Amino acid sequence: MPPIEEDLQIAGTAVIKALDRLLPRADGPEGRVAEAMRYATLGGGKRLRPFFVLAGADLFGVHRGCALRVAAAVEMVHCYSLAHDDLPAMDDAELRRGRPSLHMAFDEATAILAGDALLTLAFEVLADPETHGDALVRCELVAGLARAAGPQGMVGGQMLDLASERRDLDFGAVTRLQRLKTGEIIAFASEAGAILGRAAEPPRRALRAYAHDLGLAFQIADDLLDAEGSAEAAGKPVGRDAGAGKATFVSLLGAERARAQAAMLAEQAIRHLDLFAENADPLRAVARFIIDRRK
Numbered sequence: 001m002p003p004i005e006e007d008l009q010i011a012g013t014a015v016i017k018a019l020d021r022l023l024p025r026a027d028g029p030e031g032r033v034a035e036a037m038r039y040a041t042l043g044g045g046k047r048l049r050p051f052f053v054l055a056g057a058d059l060f061g062v063h064r065g066c067a068l069r070v071a072a073a074v075e076m077v078h079c080y081s082l083a084h085d086d087l088p089a090m091d092d093a094e095l096r097r098g099r100p101s102l103h104m105a106f107d108e109a110t111a112i113l114a115g116d117a118l119l120t121l122a123f124e125v126l127a128d129p130e131t132h133g134d135a136l137v138r139c140e141l142v143a144g145l146a147r148a149a150g151p152q153g154m155v156g157g158q159m160l161d162l163a164s165e166r167r168d169l170d171f172g173a174v175t176r177l178q179r180l181k182t183g184e185i186i187a188f189a190s191e192a193g194a195i196l197g198r199a200a201e202p203p204r205r206a207l208r209a210y211a212h213d214l215g216l217a218f219q220i221a222d223d224l225l226d227a228e229g230s231a232e233a234a235g236k237p238v239g240r241d242a243g244a245g246k247a248t249f250v251s252l253l254g255a256e257r258a259r260a261q262a263a264m265l266a267e268q269a270i271r272h273l274d275l276f277a278e279n280a281d282p283l284r285a286v287a288r289f290i291i292d293r294r295k
Helices: 001-020 031-042 048-056 064-085 110-127 135-149 154-166 171-196 201-228 249-253 255-271 276-291
Strands: none
Touching: 001 048, 001 064, 001 135, 001 276, 031 064, 048 064, 048 171, 048 201, 048 276, 064 110, 064 135, 064 154, 064 171, 110 135, 110 201, 110 276, 135 154, 135 171, 154 171, 171 201, 201 249, 201 255, 201 276, 249 255, 255 276
16 A cells, blocks of 8 residues: 555544544434434545645644644534535535435435534534634634635535536636635635645645645646546446536546646645644645545
8 A cells, every 4th residue: 555545544544533533422302413414524535625624734743633623623514515516406426435325315304404514513522622722713714614605615616517517617616615615625625724824824835825825726626536447436326517517627638638637737736844844744745646546
């Protein structure tokens, strides 16, 4: 196993343990939504966004327990978005992470409520003094994740994605769509460690620039998987974008040009990390891993 995959596995295991502690267990009628939250969050996944939080936090000597709480909050928001994106009203996907999507395993109403609960729990975790002793830091984390997940971020990007089924998009429009839908959460995850560490502006700016380029590289790699991969390898349906007539980086550039663009963006992202020297090697390695992944 390559070192970066070991690092991802170690980080993923730590985040799962943190999620297991933070996610509710409940008896009675409300226990079903707690069970659905755990199903949506604990089952599989690469945990890339939490990895960005943890690797960024290591650059600034942040206490691991604090970083894990923020990483868990980011993963809760990501899992909420997957649960809602898979609903029949949106992508209508029956498979996620190699098993039935949340609304298939439970029902649509429970999937909506579980997503809502994960989103709100994420902000409860960030606002708790256990995440950081400085209330201003906690407020910045809450505001940053809210911006990344809201109408100027992930939700806005999903709206553009749904609208793209009814109109043609050019390269600039697809880039903006994916920056909102995927890139803003990656940007927050990459900068969260710097927020926790009360870092100065230059390193924060470097991490934002890294995330900006890497977020696009990640989405191009995802488009390639959707166009060329199998549902078994990806753990989710593939070929859906083409079937829906959506413009993607692959449909606009072709597979080979898209692959070259992803590689260029990943290397560009890596150059933004020069000021961190070898301390940022995990972030460099994950950038290359993202564009080479097959699932």
